[in-house]
Amino acid sequence: MHFFRSLLVVLLTAGTLFAQSSVEEFKLGGTARILDEDCIRLTPDVQFASGSAWYEKPIDLSQSFELTVCLVFGKRDELGADGIGFVFHPVMRTGYRGEGMGFAGLYPSLGIEFDTYQNYHLADPPNDHVAISVNGQPHHYASVDGPNELPNLEDGQKHLLWIYWNPIEKQLQVHLDGKQVANLNEDIVEDVFRGNPTVFWGVTAATGRKMNYHDICIKKLVFAQAEVPD
Numbered sequence: 001m002h003f004f005r006s007l008l009v010v011l012l013t014a015g016t017l018f019a020q021s022s023v024e025e026f027k028l029g030g031t032a033r034i035l036d037e038d039c040i041r042l043t044p045d046v047q048f049a050s051g052s053a054w055y056e057k058p059i060d061l062s063q064s065f066e067l068t069v070c071l072v073f074g075k076r077d078e079l080g081a082d083g084i085g086f087v088f089h090p091v092m093r094t095g096y097r098g099e100g101m102g103f104a105g106l107y108p109s110l111g112i113e114f115d116t117y118q119n120y121h122l123a124d125p126p127n128d129h130v131a132i133s134v135n136g137q138p139h140h141y142a143s144v145d146g147p148n149e150l151p152n153l154e155d156g157q158k159h160l161l162w163i164y165w166n167p168i169e170k171q172l173q174v175h176l177d178g179k180q181v182a183n184l185n186e187d188i189v190e191d192v193f194r195g196n197p198t199v200f201w202g203v204t205a206a207t208g209r210k211m212n213y214h215d216i217c218i219k220k221l222v223f224a225q226a227e228v229p230d
């Protein structure tokens with residue numbers, strides 16, 4: 001049933017869906033640099049760096065959204081930080097970085113974090129973890145899913161990430177390396193974005209005293225592009 005509903009979404013919106021895989025369509029900030037034709041290095045392996053890449057086209061969350069990318073979290077496990085965060089927000093703006101994973105303080109917003117550094121005061125678990133948070137609250141007390149612990153991410157390998165928003169089921173699924181690692185059943189447009197389906201998405205990473213390089217490699221983006229008044 002889910003498959004057919006998903007198929008229906010695709011068919012209904014086929015005229016507006018858009019797919020591409022160009023790193024040229026991201027607005028880079030901070031330390032972010034294009035690495036090659038598929039990948040952006042958000043931070044180099046240095047202390048106190050932060051970088052962001054915002055997709056320049058607004059997306060329409062009243063239709064389906066699918067993002068397939070690979071993430072690389074560097075090679076330092078014990079000495080690594082901070083991880084990679086995805087941010088959905090009505091304007092292209094990065095929130096508090098570092099432990100804030102790029103979404104802290106943004107309202108309204110939805111954030112998905114892949115956190116590799118334990119901040120005790122945010123109730124981070126000791127292991128690398130994923131969480132979904134809304135409205136810029138990085139403390140896991142406020143997470144709407146997670147923190148869900150993951151195997152070590154800082155192994156230098158590409159980790160396949162699939163984020164899928166189904167507007168009919170009102171379900172946001174997050175799969176990493178072929179396994180579902182986070183899930184949110186909520187009417188994001190109404191409950192988070194107060195009825196506004198038009199958002200931008202960006203990806204951010206940061207380092208602190210501990211560090212890693214952080215990369216995102218774009219594989220496939222499928223979404224309905226939103227109309228934005230001038």
Ligand SMILES: [Ca+2]
Pocket residue numbers: 082099115116117118119124
């Ligand atoms: Ca953390």
Ligand SMILES: [Ca+2]
Pocket residue numbers: 077078116127128152153154
């Ligand atoms: Ca780790």
